[in-house]
Amino acid sequence: xxxxxxxxxxxxxxxxxxxxxxxxxxxxxxxxxxxxxxxxxxxxxxxxxxxxxxxxxxxxxxxxxxxxxxxxxxxxxxxxxxxxxxxxxxxxxxxxxxxxxxxxxxxxxxxxxxxxxxxxxxxxxxxxxxxxxxxxxxxxxxxxxxxxxxxxxxxxxxxxxxxxxxxxxxxxxxxxxxxxxxxxxxxxxxxxxxxxxxxxxxxxxxxxxxxxxxxxxxxxxxxxxxxxxxxxxxxxxxxxxxxxxxxxxxxxxxxxxxxxxxxxxxxxxxxxxxxxxxxxxxxxxxxxxxxxxxxxxxxxxxxxxxxxxxxxxxxxxxxxxxxxxxxxxxxxxxxx
Numbered sequence: 374x375x376x377x378x379x380x381x382x383x384x385x386x387x388x389x390x391x392x393x394x395x396x397x398x399x400x401x402x403x404x405x406x407x408x409x410x411x412x413x414x415x416x417x418x419x420x421x422x423x424x425x426x427x428x429x430x431x432x433x434x435x436x437x438x439x440x441x442x443x444x445x446x447x448x449x450x451x452x453x454x455x456x457x458x459x460x461x462x463x464x465x466x467x468x469x470x471x472x473x474x475x476x477x478x479x480x481x482x483x484x485x486x487x488x489x490x491x492x493x494x495x496x497x498x499x500x501x502x503x504x505x506x507x508x509x510x511x512x513x514x515x516x517x518x519x520x521x522x523x524x525x526x527x528x529x530x531x532x533x534x535x536x537x538x539x540x541x542x543x544x545x546x547x548x549x550x551x552x553x554x555x556x557x558x559x560x561x562x563x564x565x566x567x568x569x570x571x572x573x574x575x576x577x578x579x580x581x582x583x584x585x586x587x588x589x590x591x592x593x594x595x596x597x598x599x600x601x602x603x604x605x606x607x608x609x610x611x612x613x614x615x616x617x618x619x620x621x622x623x624x625x626x627x628x629x630x631x632x633x634x635x636x637x638x639x640x641x642x643x644x645x646x647x648x649x650x651x652x653x654x655x656x657x658x659x660x661x662x663x664x665x666x667x668x669x670x671x672x673x674x675x676x677x678x679x680x681x682x683x684x685x686x687x688x689x690x691x692x693x694x695x696x697x698x699x700x701x702x703x704x705x706x707x708x709x
Contacts (some may be wrong), residue, residue: 385638387435389609390626395569396609396641398473400440403608406567406598407651408693409473410660418694419474419510422501425496426470426653427489428463431455431481432613434638436700442471443478449495455483462618465640466507466650468610469597473654473692478482488523493530497537502660504534505653506543507562509551509648513592515548517585518663524552531556540660544645545593546580547605553646555584555592560656560672561594561649565682565689566601566602573689574683578605579645594687595675597648607643614638655692663699676698 395402404410431446433456446455458464467479480499483494496504520528534541535558543554554561564579576599580627595638600607604623612619624640643677656671678695
């Protein structure tokens with residue numbers, strides 16, 4: 374299996390450290406909580422499905438190499454070396470995607486521009502089944518009147534992708550009014566908190582808003598697992614040891630019997646970026662088994678099959694229920 378160029382020189386462990394505080398383990402606990410494990414046992418793993426991920430870069434962490442995940446690094450004219458992840462965000466998010474769809478192929482496209490249009494054009498040309506955008510722009514404010522001109526090209530590209538049968542997933546925001554998640558044709562990712570007592574609860578990190586750009590549009594659509602304020606600490610994720618996120622003490626791992634160490638290639642954080650990756654992985658599972666479904670149908674299935682979390686009625690991803698619904702929908706489509 375491909376995991377990119379094997380040129381690691383850092384002393385980084387493929388195994389996460391022992392951590393004292395409450396957290397969710399990748400990949401096995403995420404897969405279990407989101408009901409993806411029963412599908413993996415049936416060989417529904419995302420095999421044969423490609424997911425284009427546009428993010429800050431993709432460090433070839435030994436965690437990914439050890440598990441044999443399929444990562445194809447895609448150079449572009451603006452970012453010729455996607456293996457380099459100075460920030461650390463892109464490297465971290467892949468763990469959540471693979472937890473749900475361990476045999477999907479990730480098309481790793483680096484983008485550090487304010488305008489991600491070029492990266493999105495590259496992604497569309499690769500013809501993936503899913504495009505994962507674990508980012509957004511804080512522009513869909515309650516008083517916003519019309520889409521600013523600098524974002525119109527991005528909107529047109531998102532719509533082109535959907536028109537070509539590509540499901541687009543985007544982060545709903547960590548307190549922001551996030552675009553392109555607010556586009557009705559996009560799956561907007563929100564978050565639900567998994568508490569130390571084993572229950573699901575509301576996360577005060579995840580955005581909830583009514584779009585001003587697209588009247589009547591509610592964000593988010595469906596949720597993954599995220600932490601709570603102030604730092605969203607929930608997922609223990611692999612990151613480049615010298616990336617900017619690795620140097621944030623609020624994200625440092627606290628190993629059992631040790632002080633904070635930011636140089637081991639692991640950190641604890643989360644947000645709707647991680648949820649975006651989880652939902653993108655679930656979309657890949659559906660495409661493996663029900664490849665004839667449209668992006669609108671994939672979205673409908675993921676939303677309507679989700680578990681309602683009381684009392685605020687967030688919809689938490691349920692991969693097993695989603696696949697059953699997708700199979701029924703495909704059977705209905707084929708019989709008519």
